[in-house]
Amino acid sequence: MKSILIATTALAGLASAALAEGEVNVVSWGGAYEVSQVEAYNKPFTAETGIKVNMIAADNPATPLKAQVEAGNITGDVFDIEVSDAIRLCDEGALVEINPADLPAAPDGTPAAEDFIDGALQDCAVANIFWGTVIAYDNTKFPDGAPTTAADFFDLEKYPGKRGLPKSAKRTLYLALIADGVPADQIYEKLATPEGVAQAFAKLDTIKDSVVWWEAGAQPPQLLADGEVTMATGYNGRFFDAMVGEGKPFTIIWDGQYMDLDMFAIPKGSPNPEAAMAYLKFATDTQRLADQAKYIAYGPSRKSSAALVGKYKDGTTDMAPHMPTNPDHMTTSIMDDPEFWADHDAEMSEQFNAWLAG
Structure with missing residues (x-):
């Protein structure tokens, strides 16, 4: 403010x-x-x-x-x-x-x-x-094999460590559905139904206790750099600056990037x-x-x-x-739908906040 x-x-x-x-x-x-x-x-x-x-x-x-x-x-x-x-x-x-x-x-x-x-x-x-909201990980944390997909973000057994996620329905529900096998072109169709929303929250439940929630764009790279999380979602430009500008040992996963x-x-x-x-x-x-x-x-x-x-x-x-617009990064990307969120943001944010508090 x-x-x-x-x-x-x-x-x-x-x-x-x-x-x-x-x-x-x-x-x-x-x-x-x-x-x-x-x-x-x-x-x-x-x-x-x-x-x-x-x-x-x-x-x-x-x-x-x-x-x-x-x-x-x-x-x-x-x-x-x-x-x-x-x-x-x-x-x-x-x-x-x-x-x-x-x-x-x-x-x-x-x-x-x-x-x-x-x-x-x-x-x-x-x-x-x-620009894209993407997953990034600290590549010093997984010596036995690196994560490559949105599903890997939710696999705490194979890829241990805490996860960084934004405190936002819009920036998390899509990722849960992608990780649960929903094709990118069906995300909004799913989210428009109570069953689809329930599916997203059920997937988020699997990592809820291991999530560090962030609210500002500068936080995800810092959470990774400080070792507070091993993977985080965030803005691709922020991760790029950390990787190339500051030499941080991060790698971006483009699977299921959310484009805006x-x-x-x-x-x-x-x-x-x-x-x-x-x-x-x-x-x-x-x-x-x-x-x-x-x-x-x-x-x-x-x-x-x-x-x-x-x-x-x-x-x-x-x-x-x-x-983010590189063709190789867009095969499973989800484009933001402002009309959808104009209709559903208030109710989904209310559900998300209730889920967080539960």
Whole structure:
């Protein structure tokens, strides 16, 4: 909450300055992710247009966005938000609609509407990155053979040790079903039934006493590094940073990864609407999305960016094998369904919390 207040205050303080022509306020998630955006988007955007980019970090940019909309005082221009928030705020009339025909085509002329991966274009938002919730393990803990599947995460006998899981129905129930043999393309169908939900909780029961629950993205790599767990689920970019950036002995299991995406949206009434739209178009072109992958292991939302993804900023690590959108990692992946969770999140969260307390 403190960081949200700081972000909101920072936005208010920047509002008067940003009203001047040639500036744009971009609200994002901070950390290594923000660094990747500054390097790949902001610096070249300013160099090309002369428009200054003010970055404001928030734990979840949708929070200050909702607060500004409710207060009728918009101080941010571009917000990096999740799909469900983009859909809801668009339905409420709070966001600017975006015509895919206005977005840059791919280098070979392919229209943006055909170049973005399915789900990356919404009525009022454009995705920049795909990211995955994946399993990672400490590869010094299993000398007799490494785990390779979601089912192995639940096998405490063969792969002993505590497990790290998020305190979230959305981020755990799917994994339990995958581990219990439900095909990835049937996960939502199962979760829509009482029997499917019961099946997921029954699978979670098998490891419940061995789970360390986490709530912030930085925790899973730290739990592994501290030896508090031998396996954990978490965000693939966080694990990549720990593995490649910090040299931690971790390995990612891509089986059953839960894929989601982040999107740029512009609120109606933003102080700098023209600069905001110019930034959104620039930041979501083919080259810029490929450039971001130089700094963090999140997949570009455009098909044409894939061939341009090169090496990590260290100049030696090939990034393609670390991308959640790598074809080899998507064979058993589950794509987030924001409409499903809009209908079921409240009830499932209530059941999940009751199960945790039981």
